[in-house]
Amino acid sequence: MNENLKFIQGNEVCVEAALYTGLDFFAGYPITPSTEIMEHMAKRLPKIGGKFLQMEDEIASLCAIIGASLTGHKVMTATSGPGFSLMQEALGYAIVAEIPCVIVNVQRGGSSTGIPTHVGQGDVMQARWGTHGDHAIIVMTASNHQDVFAITVDAFNLAETYRTPVILLFDEVVGHMRERIFIPKKGEIPLVERLRASVKRGVDFHPYLPREDGRLPISDFGGVNRHNVTGLAHDMWGFPSDNPQVVHGLIRHLVDKIQNNTHKIAKYKEYYLQDARTILISYGSAARSALHVVENRRSRGEKLGLLELQTLWPFPYYLVQEKCADAKYVVVVEMNMGQILQAVKVSVDRPERVFLANRIDGVFITPTDIRNILRLIEGKGV
Amino acid sequence: MAIRDYIRERFFPHIWCPGCGHGMVLNGLLRAIEKIGLDKNEIVMVSGIGCSARIAGYVDFHTMHTIHGRALAFATGIKMSRPELKLIVPMGDGDALAIGGNHFIHAARRNMDMTAIVMNNRVYGMTGGQYSPLSGYGTMSTTSPYSNIDHAFDVVELSVAAGASFVGRTTTYHAKQMADILGQAIIHKGFSVVEIMSQCPTCFGRQNRLGSAIDMLEHFKENTTPIGSKAKQKNPDLIERGIFVQKKMPEYCSEYEKIIERAMVTVHHRDRRGHREYN
Structure with a gap:
């Protein structure tokens, strides 16, 4: 039997795909119908030397993975509607501070606490506009396990390419359903690794000055380039600014880097x-x-x-x-x-x-x- | 390294009001760091929102100015992913204990190695003087215009109960003690809490008729006493200063290393028995 052939839940496929991309940090909080993702992460991550954290709520979960992303790790959290609501503020922070991360929302039925063990797709607009203020966002979904795998890998690639949070909007049926899947071999799906700043120690470093192609290299926390990260409108040093030109430029940059690349991002x-x-x-x-x-x-x-x-x-x-x-x-x-x-x-x-x-x-x-x-x-x- | 080398002079002057105690906390913190001799590249400072949070912008470390109340959650992710870094988390009183109260107690319980500094000026200063969970019964603020009926947390007791392995308290008046306690807190392997009572003459002082910044500093001098002093026995209303808890406890990141070892051994055993590991 082909050992890459599995018959597993969609939530577990998502875990397999995340690990395939090199994810080594996960933080989460139990919530139906996404809990299997964190359970599998808790089991799998320490085996590869990765880190798993069960936090005190979904707010802290997203905050923790944003922090871990800044030290250079590929990170993810998973939740469902109510937890996704709690994450909206930190989601906006990751967008404005341009920190790559992947957030899985396995949608449940209904509004508010809804019907946790049933299916729904009611978070589409929340994923788009849930966090306050103008912004662009990447939201992806899939209908079967082979696609869940491919789309999850793609989500990590897009997060690194555009330095942005990417939302995987799955649903209870896909998350809990068991289906056949072939896990691709290493290298079969190309991976995008983080673009890191190459500025040497002592040179004035502009962490928020995009390159000509619009991409923004990152310097990891703990590296030689120290810089400030903030959710306030900020200048090219990452320092708070209310200069109208700076604020205008920032919002345009955040929206344009995604909207102008819709044709590259859009999968169907x-x-x-x-x-x-x-x-x-x-x-x-x-x-x-x-x-x-x-x-x-x-x-x-x-x-x-x-x-x-x-x-x-x-x-x-x-x-x-x-x-x-x-x-x-x-x-x-x-x-x-x-x-x-x-x-x-x-x-x-x-x-x-x-x-x-x-x-x-x-x-x-x-x-x-x-x-x-x-x-x-x-x-x-x- | 000189103290000046630890700050980002480009961004001065700072935004704090004349007489504010937060600059004194910055001073004490930098002196503590200088004394320990930490490299700027090994320090990460994570702050929340409010007057206190702006401290992160002025220091030349890896700095993160986050969202209100969540600084400890961000810091937890950073520390867990790179345990060799030194995490310093300055927060305001509302930041740490109102909106961030849940993160605060859970961070203390987890005992991950980082230093939480509560810059306690008993008021929301940046929004203009509303009462905080540390303002205390009977205080005046823009949202308690007829006097405050909310009782205050005791940061020290709360931290001890939540499981912090290092708990200290001092004031901006006691600058040398502040640097000393902060230094010990940073060296401590585990979750450390340092409450620094700081003056806000603009918002808290004015509404509570406490006089100038100097008067408020005098107030700290007169109303606090070293832990277990005779003065405390005579006058139980005095607030104690010093280190209340300093104990060895398993640190979270070190404990997780053991989990990694255990998980890897499990893989090894199963392989030897010829079983294939799918999960």
Whole structure:
């Protein structure tokens, strides 16, 4: 038997992928349905000389990994809705101080404490705008274990490339489901290592002066370049500043470095889009049911296609517009009240032809749920 | 190394008000560090938010000015990932014990090697003078305009109860003792807490009619006494100064090294028995 072949939970796949990238620091707080991630980390990390911390809450968990990232480590934390809410302030800090880290949110159903052991996708907008102030953010998701692995590796690569937190927005179904996965061999997926400053000791060091290509080399805490890190608006030394020009430049830099690279960051999968008259747009576990419907109807000759988004933010508006240009109907399949629906409506030329197929009751959306919506749209009744 | 070499002169003058005690804490801290002879590259200072937190910007170490109350959580991540670094965490009273109270007690319980300094001026100064968890019953502030009915924490008792392995208290008036206690706290292997009573003539002094900065310093002199002094027996209201706790306890990062050894041995044993380790 191939020893790289496993039959494990999505949460464990995420752990395998994080370790594959060289992660060696994790801090977290138990919360359903993400707890398996921290349990596996607690077991795996010390075996490779890595560090695991169970902190007093999710706030402290994110703070701790941000601190560890500054000393040069690849870091991650994992949580679910309520914990993700607590992390929002530190998330903003990591964005403004430009500290790479990966935050996993295995979404549960419902709002507030919700229905912890059930599924939902209600944190899409929170992931985008949960922390205060203008900012850009990278949010990724996946619908099956092989993709969870690839997307998790990608999240670490993007965090290092753009010096930013990256959010992995999985959901309870993907997190808890067991499925077959091939763990790629070392080197099979390219890894992005941290870009470090090469300034020598004693030379005036500008930790927040981006290079011409927009990238910002880091100097690790404990190294020869000492500098200040702050969440306040700061100048090229990392020192607080309220100079309007400096503040303007900082916000533009933080937003532009991600928005201007949407085409590089955006990941997606497409199924039968070439001649599709009706296009389903979905992501995460909901995309599994959407794909089922598409394949089922294709076998009957109906022209359905699926666009599965893996990068939710920055939203690939251009991509959705292009792919949906010839579609008669676009149906967004998601387990919330239409959070990606809004972004899709903004993207397409005829927003009145965009519909929502959703479930918000903690029950996984089924192919039948989607079929019922399709029948309504096509005027066939339920 | 001269004291001046430890500061970032580029960013002076500092933002603290005339008469503020926080500059005196900076002074005492730098003297302590100079005496120990630490290299600037081996020190990481992590601060939170407030007047106290600005101290991090002025020192030429690896410095991190974080979010309100969370400095110890950030410091925990830094220390755990690079245990050879010296962590110094200056915080204000509201920073450390109101919004950061939970992190404070858990950091003390964990006993990770770092020095927490509570710069206690009994008020939220940066926002203009609201009462803090250390203001105390009967004090006046902009949010207790008819007198404060909240009782204060005793930082020393709280730290001891939470498990800190080094606990000290002094004031800005006692500059030499401050440098001495800070020095011992930094050398101590484990979680150390030093409460430094600091004057805020602008916000706390003015609202509580305590006079000028000099008057407030005199107040520290008259209302504090060394631990276990005769004066304390005569007048129990006096606040004791000195080192209350200084004990050897297993340090967290060292303990985790043992966990790593144990985990690696487990791998080895299973391999010998021919079992394959998947988890």
